Amino acid sequence: MTNSQRTVPTIGNISIGPLLLTSGELLEEVSLRYEISGPEGAPFILVCHALTGNQHTIGNDKNSGWWSGLIGENRYVDTDAYQVLTFNVLGGCHGSTGPTTIHNKTNEPYRSHFPDITVRDMVHAQHKALTIMGIHHLAAVMGGSLGGMQVMEWGLLYPDRMDKLIVLASTPVFTDYGIAYNHIAETSIKQDPAWKNGQYETNHSLKGLEIARMIGMVTYRSATLFNLRFDRKGTQLKYDVSSYLDHQGKKLTERFDANSYLTLLRAMNNHDIGKDRGGWEVAARSMKPPLLAISYDRDLIFEPSLMKQFVSEVANGSYFHVDTEFGHDGFLTEFNKWGHVVEHFLNN
Ligand SMILES: CC(=O)SCCNC(=O)CCNC(=O)[C@H](O)C(C)(C)COP(=O)(O)OP(=O)(O)OC[C@H]1O[C@@H](n2cnc3c(N)ncnc32)[C@H](O)[C@@H]1OP(=O)(O)O
Numbered sequence: 001m002t003n004s005q006r007t008v009p010t011i012g013n014i015s016i017g018p019l020l021l022t023s024g025e026l027l028e029e030v031s032l033r034y035e036i037s038g039p040e041g042a043p044f045i046l047v048c049h050a051l052t053g054n055q056h057t058i059g060n061d062k063n064s065g066w067w068s069g070l071i072g073e074n075r076y077v078d079t080d081a082y083q084v085l086t087f088n089v090l091g092g093c094h095g096s097t098g099p100t101t102i103h104n105k106t107n108e109p110y111r112s113h114f115p116d117i118t119v120r121d122m123v124h125a126q127h128k129a130l131t132i133m134g135i136h137h138l139a140a141v142m143g144g145s146l147g148g149m150q151v152m153e154w155g156l157l158y159p160d161r162m163d164k165l166i167v168l169a170s171t172p173v174f175t176d177y178g179i180a181y182n183h184i185a186e187t188s189i190k191q192d193p194a195w196k197n198g199q200y201e202t203n204h205s206l207k208g209l210e211i212a213r214m215i216g217m218v219t220y221r222s223a224t225l226f227n228l229r230f231d232r233k234g235t236q237l238k239y240d241v242s243s244y245l246d247h248q249g250k251k252l253t254e255r256f257d258a259n260s261y262l263t264l265l266r267a268m269n270n271h272d273i274g275k276d277r278g279g280w281e282v283a284a285r286s287m288k289p290p291l292l293a294i295s296y297d298r299d300l301i302f303e304p305s306l307m308k309q310f311v312s313e314v315a316n317g318s319y320f321h322v323d324t325e326f327g328h329d330g331f332l333t334e335f336n337k338w339g340h341v342v343e344h345f346l347n348n
């Protein structure tokens with residue numbers, strides 16, 4: 001590779017061939033869509049995205065990426081010093097193999113026939129992709145929420161492939177409280193008459209998906225944030241908080257496929273680093289790479305106390321807690337509160 005700077009991120013597609021899933025099922029012809037930024041030849045950082053995220057971590061002038069406040073030129077994760085690579089997750093709907101992909105045998109999208117996948121399958125797919133791309137070592141793997149689940153599995157499945165792990169707003173097991181909210185979301189999607197067992201005509205007409213996102217938004221933020229921000233404004237006909245949730249629900253149906261949403265919710269529900277490893281504490285104790293975990297105040301579904309307990313089991317673990325009103329979505333905002341912790345961990 002030459003040591004030239006990419007002025008805009010490169011977007012690409014990598015075919016990884018067949019993938020044997022944890023379930024034993026074979027997924028044929030898998031490909032992953034990705035974004036890479038930074039100077040060619042610099043060390044790589046792999047970013048793993050959350051539930052409704054995508055590969056556009058940094059994005060461009062017209063459409064900034066979801067972590068462009070954290071990662072970029074002269075940002076906390078500096079793309080003058082690192083190449084940053086993000087794959088759209090297996091099962092996602094932004095170009096990687098998932099429910100919207102055309103199945104080569106039927107010539108139709110998989111839709112609800114896409115097989116159940118696990119976080120481990122996502123990581124195996126990324127590992128295969130990196131090997132094919134000739135990227136054999138990573139300076140770090142980092143991600144929040146579902147992305148953080150992938151980071152933990154990376155550290156356990158392929159501990160020799162990276163120097164450091166950074167887990168944000170994520171726990172070693174997805175708790176029953178999280179599964180409960182995902183169940184409400186799944187029920188909402190499936191009870192919608194327009195759902196048609198996953199064979200819906202248009203994604204943007206799925207009221208059940210809108211409601212699923214509204215439920216999600218309430219859990220990703222906090223009572224304090226909502227009460228301060230909306231302050232009972234609006235009228236009995238429509239409170240501001242209600243129109244906000246309507247807006248968020250509608251917006252998701254325009255950017256995220258419902259079958260993909262369910263595929264990823266199920267993968268989250270299944271997440272347990274201790275599965276087939278003797279429990280999450282045993283798995284955490286076997287984690288080799290140095291690990292930084294950051295938790296966010298008022299995170300309802302990835303409880304800071306469980307994150308702290310997890311880090312205490314990791315041999316080379318450090319922990320930082322962010323005081324925020326954002327709750328779980330704290331990992332997507334207020335970078336001035338915690339970006340320096342990531343920066344210090346990466347560069348020292
Ligand atoms: C890691 C991942 O994968 S995340 C993937 C999903 N997220 C993304 O891709 C982007 C990441 N960004 C975010 O999640 C958020 O924007 C955050 C966390 C960074 C910031 O959150 P906030 O500042 O609270 O903005 P939030 O997105 O909640 O709300 C703003 C939107 O609500 C709308 N809105 C606000 N109040 C109201 C209201 N009363 N009625 C109707 N709409 C409203 C705004 O107009 C704005 O709409 P737009 O997004 O269409 O421009």
Ligand SMILES: N[C@@H](CCO)C(=O)O
Nearest residue numbers: 050051052053145220
């Ligand atoms: N805001 C996040 C929440 C789940 O981590 C997302 O939409 O993916």
